[in-house]
Amino acid sequence: MEGSSVAGSERPRPGPEAAPAAVPGILHLDMDAFFAAVEQAAKPSLRGKPVVVGGLGPRGVVATASYEARRFGVHSAMAMAQARRLCPNAAFLSGRFHAYRQVSEVVMRTLRELSPLVEPVSLDEAFVDLRAGVHGAALAEAAERGERAVVAMVEALAEDLRADIRARTGLTASVGVAGTKLLAKLASERAKPDGLVVFPPGRDREVLAPLPVRALWGVGPATAEHLRRAGLKTVGDVAEQPEGVLVRLLGQAHGHGLHALARGEDARQVVAERDAKSISVEDTFDTDLVDRQRLRAELERLARRCVARLREAGRSGRTIVVKVRRHDFATLTRSDTLPAPTDDVRVVTEVARRLLEAVDTSGGVRLLGVGISGLADFTQEDLFVALGGPEDGAAPAADGTGGWAGEPGTAGARADVDGAGGDGAVGGVGPVGASPATGAAVAPWRPGQDVHHPEYGPGWVQGSGVGRVTVRFERPDSPPGRVRTFAVDDPDLTPADPLPLVPPAG
Template sequence: MERFAEHIAHVDMDSFFVEVERRRRPELRGVPVVVAGLGGRGVVTSASYEARRAGVAAGMPTIHARRLCREARFLAPDHRAYAAASEEVFAVFAAFTPVVEAVSVDEAFLDIAGLRLAYPSPEAVGRAVRRGLMVQAGLPASVGLATSRLLAKLASRAAKPDGLRLISAGEETAFLHPLGVGDLWGVGEATRARLEELGVRTVGELAALPPGLLERRLGPSLGAHLLRLARAEGDRPVEASGPSRTISVEETFAADIAGRPALEEELLRLADRLAGRLRAAGVAARVLGLKVRFSDFTTIGRSRGLPDPVDTAQQVFRTALDLLDRAGVGLRRVRLLGLSAEHLDPTAAPRQLALEPSRWAEVEAAVGRARERFGRDAVRRARLAPAPRPPEPPLAK
């Protein structure tokens, strides 16, 4: 067997937000910690393994998490601290290999094939990466090693918490086939239900299906894709990217909102925040996404690729309105709205010039400088300014 055949590593930081908090507050180590929105309608962002054992999970309402784990320490998220810690993490990755594909602020694929002369085995690289993250960033991580991205990700999940797992070349199907079909990329609830109609619950059962049957039931593209994954074939290589492939903002409302005017106002507010974060990171987005969570916790998402990268609130807002139309929200009551920016390009990279150059970028950059100096509320969009108070009635004589 080829040495270093398992040249793809998936590194996933353990309870990242919680561990960043513990790094600066050591007294939190060993006790249940939950990072969450602390308002009456907040949701859990990250939970320590102590809290998870009590049933706390990301995405659940904070009020529910408090009932499940009354002894937990609940902390409001500090996204600036997490972004800074993410830069430290990706600096460690870059010290090992230039081929780093970011998945999120705390997760990445690494192609370690170029390290075969420096290390005796993929496991040695995995141990060195984990050690580097602990020594240089003070943060624990789990590492999976395999011949493909999917298997490396599944291996890191099996290694949690704070561990390492290698799936050796030649053992891919032995590891993969007992798993449920929901572990494959591209299998959501609807696809899983259709597979169960065929009597398929495990990856091995899926791999044994005739290709024609699967493609007739799921369509030629998805059917062929799932069959390749189930047989441990055809995964693409790791593609180098910047340290962050997604920047997102979201808001859980104190009370549900409904109706187009209210949704547009909140989307404008989110577009303003997202554009500010894009400019602060020095990047522009080629893909924008919308997330809507309704009052019954049903969540939908829509995304759109753009002909040119965008980094102004005006551009983000226009795209968000288009995505809102496509989502078909209607008059349903909305609990949460979110916007995300993906496929990020450095703003210094060459871009196609617009036929009619907009001054919005200059205006928003000036607004950003004013806010940095005088505070976020120093300059507000007129549409988002609070309504003026009516004049006081004259005092009776």
Template sequence: MVNQRRLIAHVDMDAFFASVEQRDRPDLRGRPVIVGGDGARGVVAAASYEARRYGVRSAMPAARARRLCPHAVFVRARHAHYREVSEAIFEVFAAHAERVEGLSLDEAYLDLGPFDPAILPAAIGRRLKQAVFDATGLTASVGLAGTKLIAKLASDYDKPDGLTWVPDETVQRFLDPLPIRRLPGIGPSTAGRLHDAGIFTVGQLRQGPESLLSQALGRQAGTFRQRAAGIDPRPVDDRRVRRSISQESTFSEDLHELAAIEEVIRTQAAACARRLRERSLYARTVHLKLRSGGFSTLTRSQSLDGYTRNAETVAEAACALARAWAGYQSRIGVRLIGTGVSGLEGQPDPGQIL
């Protein structure tokens, strides 16, 4: 009889943007590739594993990446193309899983159904990886387990092109030696408090005295102790939708005119509206992000009276936020502009659609 425990996969494409570029341009294969602007103010969107060996990471200033890896090849990002490739990947996921919970363009949880003792989970994982490669020419790292938490940790265990299966009976053996930073939700500040308390591994967190954990973690102590024990009852949620959609642009020189800023916002708003229509979604809130030449960042948002996927409605709300900001500035200088929408809904009440 089939065991009703579920087999969960976490699939993470390997250096997705950079791998797409290496796939499309054979001359880049085996070379350090950095996706993103290579100007003085550019930012790394993605780095191939060849570039990561030199310490290059996403979100790093391009100038620093150039210093770390001077022989890297910089490639301009092609986000529309990456979305097309992502759609092909998710078609593979849908063909192999009962439910798919997308996390980003290149990452998802898959509910592969009940455990079947007649089929080895590793064999299922190999078939999934091969199907992704056959459809796209790209490699993925796959973690398999009985919970989302362990599957996600497993997918990162043997990157790139890895496959790690963690049976229930080996979960603690897998978790205990891991550094506490590997647990979701533990950032540098929390890790620092735990280190001060003498807790460095997941096993030490799981076995630590309750009084010590409460002092370091506060009300979250019980939650983190559960994670350290591998407990995660969350199902794969195929109803999950993206919480926001946004577009950003970084400029080699500051923009000093409000008209130029509004022109960029309108272009970004049109792109956001197009993506809303492609996903059959509507948005309730409009966001604006502005970063100055001195790297200070301002974020503002405006809730609408209803839901929209109209480019002009999004643009007018974002431009109004920009005008309000500019009214308080003696001098305008902007190096980055981001326009986005959130409060996404698939089927709002018809009376609420703007």
């Protein structure tokens, strides 16, 4: 879907004597196939071709698929093995968190030019309250002139926003605008890809009624099945029920909330700069890990990544959490709460190691994670001494009840984007290459990874194995580049930072 549309626009417009229209002032922006789109923009040879980003191991899952790959049935959260069967000729890449974050920062800055009330939901998605921005007064004046005027102004603002984002990043965004968060989100989904949909004021129940119940926030597969058994399949079915019926079916809080949403009653406000509740990283391994020494090494690597993420956010934390998913899919968490916040990698590693020792891993570990919660803006410099270093072994007692730091819905969970690839977070750690000269293990090269060669310049890894790594040398602003192969331990081939995207001319 391209361009813009107004849902329900076939209805007669109010005349000059009509009451002022409400302002559809909440905008929801969702970048189109964001991770894959960034990869295509950065890699000229992939433009117009199917691209799948995610974990590349046997247990990996798809984070994002380009629209070219979606035509083959590939979608997010699909097992990577199934995606390979559906679209074997796609480019399968691990995630590049830093590249995605760079582009996200440009997008969020652009949104803040429109309004100070910007609520990021993830790197590629945000709500904006247009009424709080520089155009708030003009929107109110347009509403005084009726629905046609206010919708026309909202459309113009949203189209200008989409044009600005495309000019600055080269990527497309879908935008929905409505009077509530729920409707704005539904509008942006209807606008995909690369479109704009505005739901005029006063049409909430009309828009919602025919949708399946899964369209409502808080309705997952289990709740949808519960409602279906009660004969409630659409949002309109739910809205027609007395609130008491839903309370009996789903409980007081859920029933009350769902009844309100089904009737278009969504009082949630756009909240700027929502604080992250936690920061976490985790890896799912290609094969279950049994060796304790390997588990300790993986835990230490995760602790370093988690602390690096913590420091990037300018935060510290008090509660250290270790998450273990065993071979039988049983998931355990253990936590310690420190006497003061820290961002010291030694402290985090030491506490995480002790927590892991308290978990029975003899049957094998499928997933391992480290998280930090209880975030603060300061640190305790001598915390490691206060805890007791390796010499005396002192440490707080594990309470064994701490929750996983990256619970769904928290900013910490959403921020862990390179969990879809990165160091192998979803897809596993990947195969370790071996030096052709010595046979020694060397760090793995990840498909999609940025590299640099002193003779050939910037490029990216297409694949590696049997002691060799294949690299395509190209830039965002170059034609598709040539492919060259090197030994995995070639000293001239080094990891590199992502190059900035180059918006299209004009």
